[in-house]
Amino acid sequence: MxxxxxxxxxxxxxxxxxxxxxxxxxxxxxxxxxxxxxxxxxxxxxxxxxxxxxxxxxxxxxxxxxxxxxxxxxxxxxxxxxxxxxxxxxxxxxxxxxxxxxxxxxxxxxxxxxxxxxxxxxxxxxxxxxxxxxxxxxxxxxxxxxxxxxxxxxxxxxxxxxxxxxxxxxxxxxxxxxxxxxxxxxxxxxxxxxxxxxxxKIETILQMQSSIEAGNNTEINTYQGTTNQVRGMQTVFNMPNATNLVVMCSPSYFEFVSSNPSIATVNSTGSISTLNQGIAVITASFNGNETVGSVTINSLGAFSFAPTPTRPSSQVISIFSNAYPNVPVNYFNGYWAPWQTTLSADFTVNNDNILHYTIFNFVGIEFSNPTVNATNMTHFHADFYFPGPIAPGRELRIIIVDFGANGVFGGGDDTRHSTTFLAPTLVSQNWVSIDIPFSAMPNLQSRSNLAQIIFEGGDNSSLYVDNIYFYNN
The missing domain is CATH 2.60.120.260 (Galactose-binding domain-like)
Known part of the structure; x- marks a missing residue:
């Protein structure tokens, strides 16, 4: 596990x-x-x-x-x-x-x-x-x-x-x-x-419409054995000054229901469990009244897992993997505006956590508090899965960033190296395991304060990522 x-x-x-x-x-x-x-x-x-x-x-x-x-x-x-x-x-x-x-x-x-x-x-x-x-x-x-x-x-x-x-x-x-x-x-x-x-007790507060998913009808393409979460629970009040006010709410204020419990069930906390292949729509009520918004679960059936890592923990510094203890990570998606379109829709399949990037063009992962000293490591590893077709000329660039001797971003001594992969390395609907030796990263002048990993080259489709780590071969 x-x-x-x-x-x-x-x-x-x-x-x-x-x-x-x-x-x-x-x-x-x-x-x-x-x-x-x-x-x-x-x-x-x-x-x-x-x-x-x-x-x-x-x-x-x-x-x-x-x-x-x-x-x-x-x-x-x-x-x-x-x-x-x-x-x-x-x-x-x-x-x-x-x-x-x-x-x-x-x-x-x-x-x-x-x-x-x-x-x-x-x-x-x-x-x-x-x-x-x-x-x-x-x-x-x-x-x-x-x-x-x-x-x-x-x-x-x-x-x-x-x-x-x-x-x-x-x-x-x-x-x-x-x-x-x-x-x-x-x-x-x-x-x-x-x-x-x-x-x-303020008598002039009037409760109005409640919603899930911020009032949107969202769709999730997912797999048997996954768990997802209903989000964006809120209710609107008309206030004493005649303005409308949005209050974010915990799931326990709502009652959730699945249109097809044989495909997906939902509990009182809004956690959705996908059981079989098919379609189920999750809706909710609030204090007996139907809410706005829904979640449609499109279950694609059984999930194909990334290869299970076999290297000993003593030879690995893990950023994201259930196979190893992980170092502290600031975030797996920095939402670096204004050019980034990538959103996160991470999910869990049978207790295996998967990073899921949607509308993917690039994404930054940061682990700067503390930075990672990988001077004794020889390689970078990550597993990628492209659920959609690979467009002609599709690239995947993997950028490793070191914050330099001062250990802070933008201190004048940061270095990075970018490695680009194309088809036939990139394939659709199969896990692609990528290993990059540090000896092939000449622009990365140090790896004693590694702090960022950046994935670039998306075409606004989806990307799954698992088992991100540095290792000593």
Missing amino acids: KNKTSTNYYFVTQILIAFLLVFSSCERDISEDAVEATYPRIADIFTDNFVGMGADFIKFYEGSNFESFTIDRTQGYQSNTSIKINVPNASNPNGNYAGGIFMIDGVGRNLTGFNALTLWVKASRGVTIDQIGFGEDFGENKYMATLLNVDVDTGWSKVIIPFPDPSKLTNERGVFRYALGTQGTSGEAYSLWIDEIKFE
Whole structure:
């Protein structure tokens, strides 16, 4: 079985910082707040008179600069206290983005009496909050709701995050989440202030259409034994200011159904399992109402696997393979705008992970944190599969990039080498194993800080890739 390393930046390091800001000057009758003895109904998360009750810890995302979070005792929306997030500059060695969650340590809150999370924000300059919402608890994250790309100016403004379905929020532990990074061409640091975080019941919020796949009818050509994921779950709300607001939702708010369960099934998390050859259409409903969008599964039958690597692990540095432990990878698709068209539609067949590039013209894989020292390796290897026909003159260029002695991109000492392959090496509907000796890469002046692999020469068709590694022959 392979055991590939995922590089998604939202996994937690479990850094806990005691928040425990003292609640003062506010006596409450517990019977007024409790819907059930174990699941209290409490609106406030961070307010002037009621700070952090039941939301006693902030946990940071992996890679987040944990020094960015502070309490400002000099200013707030209606007082002299607020949360201040100092987003570092682009070159900060401790990380250049800030992100974390407020999580209740223990029994969660019953939020069925509310329909929105609200907060007041301002910034030291005009910026955009990448993500802000609630429902993440580093567990199931079952009922997350998120706003993307929220604009913030230098004056206080109110942000409202509607609940997709309040009836499901009977025991919610992840009461607030945020993620934002360095912005602008200069990469300068900036500050964000947040105050009056609480749950509210706002009668003038009107729920409208919900959708999957962002409202599109998508098609996936896949194989027996694969797993795919329904994506783009969202619901639209008409807000008190008469504008429409899109809220991204977790799959658990939806009920999914397959038109042909003998071909493909779908579970409550939106995971699609393809069982046999044929066609099945995945649709969904939200709170009893049909949603917009669908996923059509075109199963092509049994999958042809790449050759299983047989080299000993001691002679391999693996970038992507289930046969070996993999080094940390920043990404398998850098989406290098503006010329790249390549999208990713990676899939898994019988626990074997496959990189799937669609609309392929070129794609960059980066593993720069840390870079790879391959001075003891002699070759590069990768397996490629072209599911469509090979057009006359079709090329595949493989470019290996070293970041030089300073180990950073663009430092003046980067080197690279490009190797081009044509038919008859490239064939359709068969795995092509390519091995390139480093001795045949004269333009690669060093391999002590290898950091990128680039595939070029696509004709906007599809390409599967597996078993990317360096080895000593």
